[in-house]
Amino acid sequence: MILSLKNTFEQIGNATVFAKRFFKEVFIPPYEVKEFLKQCYYIGYKSLPLVAITGFIMGLVLTLQSRPTLVKFGAESWLPGMVALSLIREIAPVITALICAGKISSGIGAELGSMKVTEQIDAMEVSAINPYNYLVVTRILACTLMVPILVFFADAIGIIGGYVGINIHGDVNFYRYLTQIIQSLEFLDVIPATIKTFFFGYFIGMIGCYKGFNASNGTESVGRAANSAVVTASLSIFIIDMVAVQITDLFF
C-alpha cells in the first residue's frame, strides 16, 4: 500500500521534473526548427479535417438541441448568441483538446515509446544529439502552439454549423446571424478560453512525450504508453478546464 503510494508520488515527481526540463531546454540552442515545423505540420494541419468535422457537428447539434428549450421561452432569437457563447467558451476548446489527446498524444506516446524500446533514443545520446531537445521540446512546443489554432478553426466551423442548424427550422440571413453572435460576445468570452487552450496543448504534448520517453523495455510497453498517454491527457484536460474556469470566475 505504502509502496504503491510511494510509486505514484515518484511518477508525479518524475513528470514534474520532465515538465520543468521543457522550459529549461526550450531556450537552449540548438533550435531544431526543421523538426519543429514538421511536427507542427503533423499536429496542426493533419488534425484539421478531424477537428473541422467535429466542430461542425458540435455547432449543428448544439443548435438543434438548445432550440426547443429556447422556443419554450420565446427566446429563439437568442439561439445564435447562446450557441456561439457555449462553443467559444467551453465546447470547442474541450472537444478539440480531447480529439487532439486521442490523436496526437497517443501518436507521440507510441512513437517515442517504440524509439525508446528499440534503443534509438540511446543511440541519439551516443551520437551527441540531445534526444530531449530534438524529440520532446519540438513536439511539446508544436502542440502548445497548434492546439489553439485548431480551436480557432473549430470555433469558426462550429459557428457555420450553428448557422446550418438554425436554417433547418427558420430562415436567418448569414450577416444577421454573425451580427447576433458578435453582439453577444465579449473579450471575456474569448481571451480566457484562448489562454486555456495553450495549457491544453502543452499538457497533451507533455504527457504523450513523458509516457513515450519513460516506456519500459518490451514491445507491449509501447501500446501501454500510447494507451496511458491518451487516458492521462484526457483526464488532465478536464482538470485543467475546471481549474481554468474557476480562476476565470474568481477574477471576472
Place this chain on the structure above:
Amino acid sequence: MEKQSGYTWKLGMFVTIGLLLFIMAIYFIGKQKNLFGSTFNITSQFKTVSGLEVGNNVRFSGINIGTVEEIRLINDSSVVVSMVIKDEVREFIKTDARASIGSDGLMGDKVLTISPGMKSQKSVENNGAIASIDGVEMADLMKSVKKSVDNIGVISDELAIFSHSMNNGNGALARLVRDDKMANSVSNTLSNLESGTKGFSENMEAAKSNFLFRGYFKKKEKEKEKKQEELKEKKEEQQEKAAKEKEAKAKEEKEKQEKAKEEKEKQEKQKAEDAKKDAEKK
C-alpha cells in the same frame, strides 16, 4: 528541401488562416465595444442611475451609438456618467440633447437614451456635457400611489358613515329612501307643486290681459315689432307693406286670443281651487 516545402506552405496556410480568424474575432468584438474607430466622449449628470452599468448601450433615436464608459459619484446626490459615442453621429447630437435612463424590455439591461433637443443647432463638443432627465423611480411612483391610496381610505370611511346613516338614521334623506309614507307624501307634494305652478302660469296670462298690466306687455310687443320693422325696412318696400298687413292681422288675432284667454282663466281658477281642496283633504 523539396519535401520540406511540400508541407511548409500547407502549415503556413493553416497557421495564417487560424490566426486571421482569431484576429477577426478580436476586431469585431472590439468594434462592438467601440475600441476601434473614432469616437468622442460626452458626460451627463444624474441624481440616480438606477442600476446602469459600465458597458451598457447608449441609444439615440433607437440606434445603438455607443457605450457607457464610466460611472462615478461626485457628491452624495449626483452621479456623472461618461459615455463613448461614435464620431459619425456627433453632428446629430445637439447641445440641448437630454440623456435619460430607461430599460431595454421587461427584464433587459438598462439603456441610456439620448433624446434630441428642440432649439439648438450646435453639435455637442468632445468631452461636452448634456442635460439629463430623471427617470421615473419606483420609490417616487410608490409615494404618489400611497398618497392617493390614503385619500381613498378617507373617502371610503366617510362613505361607510354616510351609508350607515342612510340605512339606520332618521334624517330626511334616510327616511325618503326607506319610508314608503314619506315617499308618497313627497310625490303628492310634487304633484301639488305641479298643479300650483300651472295655476301660476295661468295667473300670469291673466295679468297680461289685465288692464293694469296690459300697457306694459303691449309696449314690449311693440318694441319687438319695431325691431322687426327696422330689419324689414332694409328690404324691399313690398315686403314692408306685406309685413304691415301681417302686423294688422296679428293684432286682430291677438285681441281674439286675449278674449279666449279671459274665458279660460275663469275655468282654470276653479280647477286650481279644486286641486287645493284635494291636497287639504289628503
